[in-house]
Amino acid sequence: MKLTYDELAAWIDEYFDKFNKYGQDPGEIHRMDKYFSKDVVYNPFIAYVGRVEGRENWYKVLTSHPSGIERLTPEHLVIDERQQVFVAQIRTDIIDRDTQQLLLTKRYLCRYPLVEEDGAMKIERLDFFWEILPAGALEIDDVFERDWKSNPEGPQRQQA
Numbered sequence: 225m226k227l228t229y230d231e232l233a234a235w236i237d238e239y240f241d242k243f244n245k246y247g248q249d250p251g252e253i254h255r256m257d258k259y260f261s262k263d264v265v266y267n268p269f270i271a272y273v274g275r276v277e278g279r280e281n282w283y284k285v286l287t288s289h290p291s292g293i294e295r296l297t298p299e300h301l302v303i304d305e306r307q308q309v310f311v312a313q314i315r316t317d318i319i320d321r322d323t324q325q326l327l328l329t330k331r332y333l334c335r336y337p338l339v340e341e342d343g344a345m346k347i348e349r350l351d352f353f354w355e356i357l358p359a360g361a362l363e364i365d366d367v368f369e370r371d372w373k374s375n376p377e378g379p380q381r382q383q384a
Contacts, residue, residue: 225340229305235345236301236310244295250287261339261346268352289368292327293319299331308338308345318367328362331355 227235239259246252257279266276266285276282300313314332319325332354339348357363 225343225345226308227305227338227345229303232303232305232308232310233301236298236303236312239347240296240298248286248289248293250290253283253287256283256286258344259347261341261348264347265349266352267349270352270354289371291321291371292367293321295319296332309336310338311335318364327367328357328364330357330364 242255242259246255260279260282262279263277264279264282266282268275276285295317297315297317298312299315302311304310312332312334314334316330316332318327318330320327332352334353335349335351337348337351338345340346354364
């Protein structure tokens, strides 16, 4: 099964919409099963951040920071119909879940190869790069650290 360019574009729009609604909510996270393969790999190119293998492990990462929500807005997409892959430059607004206050904005560059699973196209791997903010700027770790300290099973920075 291969998706056409227009089908990929519609799938991508739907994916980002659903991710923003359900992708960090422990009670709704399994709605994302439609988009992530069972063996999805989160492959960050970030110092001290380890690779995550498997959908359930990926969901643990996504729900590990309940006090802050990442709202993803694709700013630019490159869609490769032949290889069934897309690349997204994404503006990410980190918002306090309780106050809805914008805490910081950061940009990501992500490559999403797709794979057919159970008759549908799903994300096979997420190759992930993020913007380095200026020294002294509030960072994602600063925001999510409050959750990670209170949850010993949440993701921790790994020494390389």
